[in-house]
Amino acid sequence: MRTTRTAGIAAAVAYALTIVGANWAVHTFGLVPVGFGLYAPAGIYFVAAALVLRDGVQYALGKRWALIVMAVGVGLSAIVAGPKLAVASAAAFAISESVDFALFTWVAPRWALAVLAGGAAGAVADSMVFLSIAFGSLALLPGQVLGKLYGVVAAAAVIAWRRRRRAVPA
Secondary structure (H helix, E strand, O other): OHHHHHHHHHHHHHHHHHHHHHHHHHHHHOEEEEEOOEEEEOOHHHHHHHHHHHHHHHHHHOHHHHHHHHHHHHHHHHHHHOHHHHHHHHHHHHHHHHHHHHHHHHHOOOHHHHHHHHHHHHHHHHHHHHHHHHHOOOOOHHHHHHHHHHHHHHHHHHHHHHHHHHHOOO
């Protein structure tokens, strides 16, 4: 139990920092290539991590703490990247939280699949809301979703590998 709580606290700190980092990167660098000729706001790689870290916070500390940490991250983002990106981020995270919570909670006994399903659905919902508010357009949607899926798929693969490795007797 103590290990789970410690991991949850570490995930919470990392989650808040990825929210701030994502908004800082968008504010500082603008757009970045994500492959296949697609571009996305520079915070994309932070957000991919945030989607997975959010699941870790929810799993270890509960939904309430995931929402509190999100609010802290968004509040700090307003200082670092300005109110427009913070508002876009807050709205996007709120919508994707709802989608991810529903899927993650429903699939959670199969943790790697829960991260994959919740993260993928959350990536689409988050991207649509963020791009609409921050840029007034969905033109970057394919790149935004692709960039987030890189992180979500990688995290789900690592989680599945670790869980299988632990299940194999030494």
